[in-house]
Amino acid sequence: MSNTSHRYLVLISKIIFFYSIFYVVMKILAIFQGAWLIPNLILSLPYVIFAMVGGIMVKRNSYHWAYVIAGAIIISLIRYYEQEWMVQLHNYFN
Template sequence: MSNNSQRYLVLISKIIFFYSIFYVVMKIIAIFDDARVIPNLILSLPYLVFAVVGGFMVKRNSYHWAYVIAGVILISIVRYYEREWMINLHEYFS
């Protein structure tokens, strides 16, 4: 793999890692601000998994394109459908 490609891989992996941490923290803060617990926890679970996997990758300093591709797909899908899923989960658990 070229040096330039490796730098992009590391950069995008770290962005996904930090975004996942940020998302989980924001959902936890929302829970403490009287938001529903179960829907917020359910929506933050995939990000928690990506944060843990990303943490291992950063610690070992070994990155993989599958993490980047899956992360981009996950972030795109969850952000696009988040409002609908939150409403449906809220109605389901009410």
């Protein structure tokens, strides 16, 4: 792998890692401010997984393109359908 592509891999992996941490923290703060508990917890589960995997990758300093590709796809899907899924989950569990 070239040096440039490795730098992009590291950069994008860290962006996904830190974004996942930020998203989980924001969802926890929203829950404490009165947002729906179960839908927010369910929708933040993939971000928790990405944060844990990303933390391991950063600690070991070994990165993989599968993490970047899966992160980009799953984060995009969740953010695109988040409002719709939030209401559906709330209606299902209440």
